[in-house]
Amino acid sequence: xxxxxxxxxxxxxxxxxxxxxxxxxxxxxxxxxxxxxxxxxxxxxxxxxxxxxxxxxxxxxxxxxxxxxxxxxxxxxxxxxxxxxxxxxxxxxxxxxxxxxxxxxxxxxxxxxxxxxxxxxxxxxxxxxx
Amino acid sequence: xxxxxxxxxxxxxxxxxxxxxxxxxxxxxxxxxxxxxxxxxxxxxxxxxxxxxxxxxxxxxxxxxxxxxxxxxxxxxxxxxxxxxxxxxxxxxxxxxxxxxxxxxxxxxxxxxxxxxxxxxxxxxxxxxxxxxxxxxxxxxxxxxxxxxxxxxxxxxxxxxxxxxxxxxxxxxxxxxxxxxxxxxxxxxxxxxxxxxxxxxxxxxxxxxxxxxxxxxxxxxxxxxxxxxxxxxxxxxxxxxxxxxx
Numbered sequence: 497x498x499x500x501x502x503x504x505x506x507x508x509x510x511x512x513x514x515x516x517x518x519x520x521x522x523x524x525x526x527x528x529x530x531x532x533x534x535x536x537x538x539x540x541x542x543x544x545x546x547x548x549x550x551x552x553x554x555x556x557x558x559x560x561x562x563x564x565x566x567x568x569x570x571x572x573x574x575x576x577x578x579x580x581x582x583x584x585x586x587x588x589x590x591x592x593x594x595x596x597x598x599x600x601x602x603x604x605x606x607x608x609x610x611x612x613x614x615x616x617x618x619x620x621x622x623x624x625x626x
Numbered sequence: 627x628x629x630x631x632x633x634x635x636x637x638x639x640x641x642x643x644x645x646x647x648x649x650x651x652x653x654x655x656x657x658x659x660x661x662x663x664x665x666x667x668x669x670x671x672x673x674x675x676x677x678x679x680x681x682x683x684x685x686x687x688x689x690x691x692x693x694x695x696x697x698x699x700x701x702x703x704x705x706x707x708x709x710x711x712x713x714x715x716x717x718x719x720x721x722x723x724x725x726x727x728x729x730x731x732x733x734x735x736x737x738x739x740x741x742x743x744x745x746x747x748x749x750x751x752x753x754x755x756x757x758x759x760x761x762x763x764x765x766x767x768x769x770x771x772x773x774x775x776x777x778x779x780x781x782x783x784x785x786x787x788x789x790x791x792x793x794x795x796x797x798x799x800x801x802x803x804x805x806x807x808x809x810x811x812x813x814x815x816x817x818x819x820x821x822x823x824x825x826x827x828x829x830x831x832x833x834x835x836x837x838x839x840x841x842x843x844x845x846x847x848x849x850x851x852x853x854x855x856x857x858x859x860x861x862x863x864x865x866x867x868x869x870x871x872x
Binding site: 526527528529531542544546547570572607608609 | 750807809810811814840841842844845848851852
């Protein structure tokens, strides 16, 4: 794939400490970044999936976890201690907080970021004032 | 040590100033991505390093030579400091003082610090960069380059320490805050930051290569982003300013 400029050595200088999560190599899949934010009565889980098409994303939710699996459009190649390794998929399992209403979960994908919206069951009910 | 009563120079910013650009990991890795690419695109040469005894011991090897994680580059009158490590609380004071010492000794007219601010909704193609200056002489630089002023907000943690030291130094500094995702590497916002820097330093930067590598940069920057967030999250706790400032 493309040349590196992080770190900015132009001729293939390699850091003594690897920058990539070791889990990539253990799992043989890339581990995407994610963040879980609380917004009003919902949890918003964002997962960064660069180089992925919407049709190649799989989201599964069970009690307690969301599993995201995605296939990269183009393989991501890294050199680990002299061995070149190709990654073709990304996968992450994220724990979801308690009181999540998993029946009303929705997801959208925009600019390489998957947003999973999880309503809360303990959000309360709005009472109209008569 | 912080200078409590520093005297600011009254000389004006020259039309082609000597500039020092600082690239440190922060929100969405804006500074790292922008300055790494500038070093690459402007073919800047390594001219030195900043040694920081508080930093994690790590070295890089290139063609049999050993380099530290915080390096200084130069191309003409443009200098860049690039850190491969996030600057934490312990490193912030000595790092900023080293940068200021270097700037003073090398006749730097202006320090640029590209960074990111979280945007609730970012419009692709309409990403804004705001400016925060430590010296009113830089107002003209912001005006000429159509950079709106960052008017209200709060910056906490190691970034605040760096800003305070820059504010107390004799070298004018301009902090460039570009709207970004905050939690993930954001090359699109970094590209906006590069365009603003390119305009300030009056040097053309070809972004073709950068555009082709956006997805790669997002994947490559994951670990550094995670390490940076661990430090930023410590500083994000005091979100509410003290009552006296409300």
